[in-house]
Amino acid sequence: MPSPAFPFHRPRRLRQSAALRRLVRETRLHADQLVLPLFIRPGRKQRHAVDSMPGVFQLSVDEAVREVSGAVAVGVNAVLLFGIPAKKDDRATGAYAKNGIVQKAVRALKNEFPELLVITDVCLCEYMSHGHCGIVSVTRGQGKVLNDPSLRLLARTAVSHAEAGADIVAPSDMMDGRVGAIRMALDGAGFSDTPIMSYAAKYASAYYGPFRDAADSAPKFGDRRSYQMDAANAEEALREVQLDLEEGADIVMVKPALAYLDILYRVKKTFGYPTAAYAVSGEYSMMKAAAANGWVDERAVIMESLLGMRRAGADIIITYAACDVARWLADG
Ligand code: PBG
Ligand code: ZN
Numbered sequence: 146m147p148s149p150a151f152p153f154h155r156p157r158r159l160r161q162s163a164a165l166r167r168l169v170r171e172t173r174l175h176a177d178q179l180v181l182p183l184f185i186r187p188g189r190k191q192r193h194a195v196d197s198m199p200g201v202f203q204l205s206v207d208e209a210v211r212e213v214s215g216a217v218a219v220g221v222n223a224v225l226l227f228g229i230p231a232k233k234d235d236r237a238t239g240a241y242a243k244n245g246i247v248q249k250a251v252r253a254l255k256n257e258f259p260e261l262l263v264i265t266d267v268c269l270c271e272y273m274s275h276g277h278c279g280i281v282s283v284t285r286g287q288g289k290v291l292n293d294p295s296l297r298l299l300a301r302t303a304v305s306h307a308e309a310g311a312d313i314v315a316p317s318d319m320m321d322g323r324v325g326a327i328r329m330a331l332d333g334a335g336f337s338d339t340p341i342m343s344y345a346a347k348y349a350s351a352y353y354g355p356f357r358d359a360a361d362s363a364p365k366f367g368d369r370r371s372y373q374m375d376a377a378n379a380e381e382a383l384r385e386v387q388l389d390l391e392e393g394a395d396i397v398m399v400k401p402a403l404a405y406l407d408i409l410y411r412v413k414k415t416f417g418y419p420t421a422a423y424a425v426s427g428e429y430s431m432m433k434a435a436a437a438n439g440w441v442d443e444r445a446v447i448m449e450s451l452l453g454m455r456r457a458g459a460d461i462i463i464t465y466a467a468c469d470v471a472r473w474l475a476d477g
Contacts, residue, residue, distance in 0.1 A: 172456045176220035181467035185250040186229040197355035199433045206253045219471040223262035237272035241301040248309040255310040265306040267316040276364040278318040292320050300330035307336040317344040319372040325392035342396035345389040346382035349373035352401045352427030382408045401425040406457040413458025422459035429465040
């Protein structure tokens with residue numbers, strides 16, 4: 146249909162008042178869509194500030210329970226747990242220990258808040274002395290991450306999280322075939338109803354810098370480019386997502402978010418599955434730092450960027466600012 150020429154077509158007509166703008170608004174943010182990541186450390190009454198992420202703390206289980214009661218009070222009802230174990234080794238034993246740090250946190254949180262959605266990050270890097278997401282073999286001084294042997298440990302980790310009471314497991318390792326391996330292991334252990342949210346298109350990104358301080362998971366040698374995706378590729382992301390869906394992923398994630406909104410858009414458009422965007426540590430830290438300097442309006446830039454993720458196709462947004470955002474949404 147040909148569009149009428151000026152002055153008949155006046156987009157401004159629908160922008161005359163706040164009520165009118167709200168009436169025709171296409172995209173909305175709601176606290177139900179938010180997931181708050183939490184870093185769990187051993188001990189009691191521990192609350193260690195993460196310097197590069199103002200407002201983010203490494204919390205002992207009891208402090209995490211306190212933090213979550215605050216989150217639930219403002220309407221955030223989903224958390225994503227990362228563990229910082231007391232000891233690391235080269236088999237990531239702490240990742241699948243019955244009394245591992247995440248397993249303890251899951252039990253405590255589900256006990257205190259039965260309705261809370263507890264999602265667990267399934268990876269080995271926080272538990273490996275070398276900081277890689279899989280098993281490493283060293284030949285002639287060269288370390289190599291072994292894909293297939295890592296799958297067994299990842300599957301074991303996911304099952305131990307489900308046994309502790311996790312509602313959703315979220316593999317973030319990017320080993321090939323891990324969603325299938327985890328699905329089979331969960332089904333075999335009686336957890337066929339536990340959904341998998343896979344970090345399906347996870348890029349090798351400089352935006353993870355602050356997280357590696359927060360989770361103490363920086364690789365001791367090399368980088369993650371042999372298993373995480375190349376920032377230059379988009380078609381490959383669609384193949385990664387397709388494979389994860391074929392292997393049984395229920396929710397797929399794109400990570401980071403802001404620099405990859407095109408990927409988010411294509412993933413949602415192509416597959417139509419529940420899609421999550423992870424607004425990663427570096428995205429958070431940049432906004433916090435600029436806001437602390439008075440260079441941008443913190444609330445406005447965070448809300449605008451999350452809205453952009455929703456517009457691009459995200460159903461779910463994982464953000465360190467979840468509680469602030471929920472508060473801002475509540476007071477309009
Ligand atoms: C571990 C993991 C990482 C993040 C989530 N899970 C770091 C990495 O892959 O190096 C990054 C999250 C963030 O930066 O907020 N596999
Ligand atoms: Zn990892």
